[in-house]
Amino acid sequence: MIKKVFDKTAVNLQPYRTKKLILVPFASILLSGCEDLGQRIDKITGEQDKQVQALITRTKAQMIFVEGGSFMMGDGGGPDDLPWTIATDNKPAHKVTLTSYSMGAYEVSYGDFDLYTAVHNLPKAVWGEWDRKEIWRGPEYPAGVSWYGAKNYCLWLAKLTNLPFDLPTEAQWEFAARNRGENMPFATDTGVLDLGVNFSPSVSDESSAISGTYPPNSLGFYDLSGNLIEWVNDWWAEDYYQNSPEHNPKGPSTGNQKVMRGGMFLESPRGSNVFTRQELDELNVAYRASGFRCALNQSQPLDG
Numbered sequence: 001m002i003k004k005v006f007d008k009t010a011v012n013l014q015p016y017r018t019k020k021l022i023l024v025p026f027a028s029i030l031l032s033g034c035e036d037l038g039q040r041i042d043k044i045t046g047e048q049d050k051q052v053q054a055l056i057t058r059t060k061a062q063m064i065f066v067e068g069g070s071f072m073m074g075d076g077g078g079p080d081d082l083p084w085t086i087a088t089d090n091k092p093a094h095k096v097t098l099t100s101y102s103m104g105a106y107e108v109s110y111g112d113f114d115l116y117t118a119v120h121n122l123p124k125a126v127w128g129e130w131d132r133k134e135i136w137r138g139p140e141y142p143a144g145v146s147w148y149g150a151k152n153y154c155l156w157l158a159k160l161t162n163l164p165f166d167l168p169t170e171a172q173w174e175f176a177a178r179n180r181g182e183n184m185p186f187a188t189d190t191g192v193l194d195l196g197v198n199f200s201p202s203v204s205d206e207s208s209a210i211s212g213t214y215p216p217n218s219l220g221f222y223d224l225s226g227n228l229i230e231w232v233n234d235w236w237a238e239d240y241y242q243n244s245p246e247h248n249p250k251g252p253s254t255g256n257q258k259v260m261r262g263g264m265f266l267e268s269p270r271g272s273n274v275f276t277r278q279e280l281d282e283l284n285v286a287y288r289a290s291g292f293r294c295a296l297n298q299s300q301p302l303d304g
Contacts, residue, residue, distance in 0.1 A: 051115050056160055059104070059112075059294070064220045065301040066172070068100040071181020073174055073249075074241050075275040084185050084275045089238045096171050097247050102302055103168055103176050104293035106211040106222050107230065108153065111139030116153050136207040142228045142291040147258045147283040150231045150292035157294060163302075167233040168295035170277070171249050173261050177224040177274040179217055185273045187224035187262070189215040193269055199226055200265060208265045208289070226272040228291030229264040236279035257281040264289040 075084050076093030083091070117124055135141075145153070150167060157165040168176075177187035184191030188198040195201045198215050208227050216222045224230075234240075234251025236259045251259065257279040263272025266289050280290075296302060 048115070048119055052119065052160065055112055055115055056157075059157060060161075060302055062105045063102040063296055063302050064105050064176075065102045066098075066100060066176050066180065066219065068098045068299070069175075069180055070095060070097040071175060071178070072096075072183075073171055073181075073244070076183065078183065078185065084273060087276055089236075089279075090241060090275050090277050092241060094241055094244055095246050096175070096244070096249060098171060098175055099248055100299040101168075101172055102296040102298070103172065103221070104295070105216065105220055107142035107228055107291040107293050108145075108150075109139060109211060110137060110141055110143045113143040113145060113149070113153060114139065116156055120156075134207070136288075138210075140210050142208055142211050142223070144228065144286055144288040144290055145231075145292065146286045146290075147231050147280075149286060151233075153292075154294040164297040165294050166297060167231060167292060169248070169250050170232045170234040170259050170261065172295055173224070173230065173232050174274060176219060176221055177217065177262065179219055185275070187217045187221065187274050189217060191217075195269065199269055199272075203266070203268060205266055224262050225274065226263055226269065227265055228262075228289055229260045229278060230262045231290060231292040232259050232261055234259045236277065258283055260290060 072093040073096040074093040075087070075090045077083050114124060116122075154165045154167050157163070175181055178184055179191070182191065186193055186199070188194070190198060193199050200209060200214070209223075211227065212222045214222070214226075217224060235253075235255030236257040237252045237255060240252055258281075260278040260280060261276075262274070263269075263276065
């Protein structure tokens, strides 16, 4: 079945694209660290308070509970024992055991991120007058942000709700993308690409898609393959998979680059597989194609 679908979409079982991908920055967003968010908040208007409460309700409703378990994280190869990718930093496949957690079904939208920046009196994530009329800058589209912007947004949710929101770890991201560890190349409803049915039918530099345009994977997560590449919490290291602890790995303790996962609309669909790791050291720069979703680090489903 896998080979048939790959042949249909002109995707073969040879290793995918070279890993290194150059991203072009669109602007800096002035968030220089994970500071005390409360210090940046001016007076919240009554209307903003209503919007924030609606955001909290919406965010909680979109959290999907992922029952913990063990899986072989990394590229362990597919049919005929061929590796899924040519990268070296996602090998060897190694056993990882995760505690249960929850994660957002959708990439965080510009509408929600704009509310965050407005509440904190921060610059809006825009890149000049030209982009304001672009369709991909609409409130329902996923937000392109810096790593610090993504991190601070999730910590803001934690502060608002008194719940342990944060960026997902790389292991949490991959476990969810692979339907709790199944050996599949894409986070689609079938685990493979069917262009135009469960994945964008073409590569375009014009626009990302509204989150949820295509079917989710079996756990209910949208766009873990494609749309915007997603920031995770972990520092990157080439040899980390050789030294990763088994239980709830969080990446190296220090580093210069953060990991991004899931691929993007600006590249070949084959690049949006669940094994490829991207790394980036410009953590304070927002990119049009770098998005995120938040995780909730509690081992029971969220109530209400």
